[in-house]
Amino acid sequence: MLRGIHLNPVKPARPVNPARLVNIGICGLGTVASGTINILNRNKSVIDARSGCNITIVQVGARRDNIKCDTSTLNVTRDIFDVINNPDVDIVVELIGGTTVAKELVLKAIANGKHIVTANKALIAHHGDEIFAAAKAKGVTVAFEAAVAGGIPIIKSIREGLAANNIEWLAGIINGTTNFILTEMRDKGRAFDDVLKEAQALGYAEADPTFDVEGIDASHKLVILASLAFGIPLDVKKVFTEGITKISTEDVNYAEELGYRIKHLGIARRSANGIELRVHPTLIPEKRLIANVDGVMNAVLVKGDAVGATLYYGAGAGGEPTGSSVVGDIIDVARTLLAAPEQRVPYLGFQTEFVTEQKHLPMEEIETANYLRMSAADKPGVLSKIATILSDSGISIEAMIQKEAKEGDAIVPLILLTNCVQEKKLMAALSKIETLDSISGSVQRIRVESLK
């Protein structure tokens, strides 16, 4: 059935106009650079037919060679700064990662009048505003589709496709590693540590997995999406970030019993009270499409006031999927290389002068429903005490699971779903519950979102 094959769909009817020669300089030669080079080579005819340009790699800057792509025909230099100083280079593709050398490289390239394409989410999240200001002063483009959700054209969709909308909220599975771990925990009942080790062996997770499993990578991507959605400056510090290390197989199973899936979401929402930015494990009704996005795949749900809910799904990482976005950006930039800056899509989707600070809603004021799991003594009156504490705080119980104690067990798990309640009210109530003699240990709490 619909099986993959590689073909060149286009036989140029005439040679591409040599006046539209566009020269690319690539910095870095890792996985994404290899994917990018392979695509530019393999799909040259379709890329030129779409762009109307003759797009050619004239230089690659990398400290080392790479076996993932053929560099035999490429001009490879060991000093990446040679690339940005090469007068023949029109577009610099920054694929070295990190925020120190990459920042210096990109700012110098801009100073040299080069357009920039980058896949570097940390760079954009931390230094985007400074980079965009420099680029604007110089009249060049900075394109970064590959920085969020790999091959999914989510930045283009928000920035251009949904440009008519006031974006109300977005919620995304924007880290493949955590989604792979949560999927395996659910599908196979495996423990977090066990799956993490496999993810590391498969190359989905780094040796130091903190960046992924603690949500730092997702927070970089979320802050970029939020700026595009709401027209606010990039500010990573405003993102509340919670990882998945405390999620147990028990939680995954109880969530399932209640009709939910646990996903690690990045959520940005704008209400009359302010803008919320948060990354945390979340129970989602299993009927939602995004609840069924499994494995290393990514998906972003975007709610606009005119369009309603839309969803974008695809590979969030990998050389060629990410390279697909890098090359898509190269084509966009190539097409408008000589256009007046105001004819290009602005960096964050809003004209720079309209990117303004808006009220930020601190975490303690955010309202969510909640999944609570606690270990209760198997004796009369416990539930009544808990219910009283919750009720006194204005919190109601929407669903509950309480099972009979196993023979010999003095402790039973008690699972509650609350209504939508302000973070600080819930926290106060949980502190009281945790002081009860009949409750052992701390209460496990996971936020719940209906995503409607």
Place this chain on the structure above:
Amino acid sequence: MLRGIHLNPVKPARPVNPARLVNIGICGLGTVASGTINILNRNKSVIDARSGCNITIVQVGARRDNIKCDTSTLNVTRDIFDVINNPDVDIVVELIGGTTVAKELVLKAIANGKHIVTANKALIAHHGDEIFAAAKAKGVTVAFEAAVAGGIPIIKSIREGLAANNIEWLAGIINGTTNFILTEMRDKGRAFDDVLKEAQALGYAEADPTFDVEGIDASHKLVILASLAFGIPLDVKKVFTEGITKISTEDVNYAEELGYRIKHLGIARRSANGIELRVHPTLIPEKRLIANVDGVMNAVLVKGDAVGATLYYGAGAGGEPTGSSVVGDIIDVARTLLAAPEQRVPYLGFQTEFVTEQKHLPMEEIETANYLRMSAADKPGVLSKIATILSDSGISIEAMIQKEAKEGDAIVPLILLTNCVQEKKLMAALSKIETLDSISGSVQRIRVESLK
């Protein structure tokens, strides 16, 4: 939780540059025009902040008034041709539908040097090539995001977001009416006719439902998507089209038992043998995300050689969702109003000179797996005869459901899933099976796609 609210996110720091005034003339005042006008009015500040232009409706041409939007502040003219002759109008938004007056209107508007935004799938599918040629000669844009899948930015995603890819295939739920009917049949066990009546009452289906339920509307959309994906001229005649009128609740239930959902798909695929374009009911494995797209919602799955499979989901119809795409196009066109034509995205994603005929694969040569349902006499040897006919034709049986006859029934239903087989081979085998004495009536056949 993430609930909808309407807000203006942007407070302009300074007035928009009056030199970037962009004047819109709208033809038509139906559902989509009302949605478009409402969005342009309600979201003016965000639209101007994104586009960097002051986008203003200067004239609306409509034979009648409309209660779905406020026209009190609008300059409404009864002759739609006044709009395209108005020297103040920069962009003509064609929302009258149909292919006769709309074609004349659009071609005259182009001749007058107007840029075009349209939601008219029939117009683009039937006359797109002629319209694009006229627009190219005049150096103006024709934008038609709203023509396919309503508010989903699927045209932008294929044409720009995935521009680096050789698109291998795409498959879409691109008609909300048929998806609503199939969803109700599955969820509630209702019969086709019964659900169709409800769909008509709800306004999802027209009084004459042929256009939707026979797949004509979907074929218009498919031919547009295929041209964008493969760089081929628009040719509706090449689409094989089969509706959903013969799908019974029994089929829906047996499909479910086999682990599949029945969806009405538009499929475009390019292989070494040629390009296939087909609209028909399809069994899809229930685990696929697109199998879980229910109700009136649309979704398109696109497989690129670099990015892999990506999916785009959202509302496929309705005034504001479709208006979201119309206004998104207006913003794109406004931004590049004064750009050189080669700096704009080409009409079909490929530079016009690269849009070329490619070999078309006739339906009888297409290969699919198949669901077969037949009424067999409840006596020994029947299955063996059927298996022999299939096996002699090189067709293998991958799965089967045969239930015991109800008491007194001489006929039992027999359901088979075949391997992937060429259409003409299957048809020949089915003819033989239908001549068997032990088979009553014709064989129900629905194609199966794995969409991997």
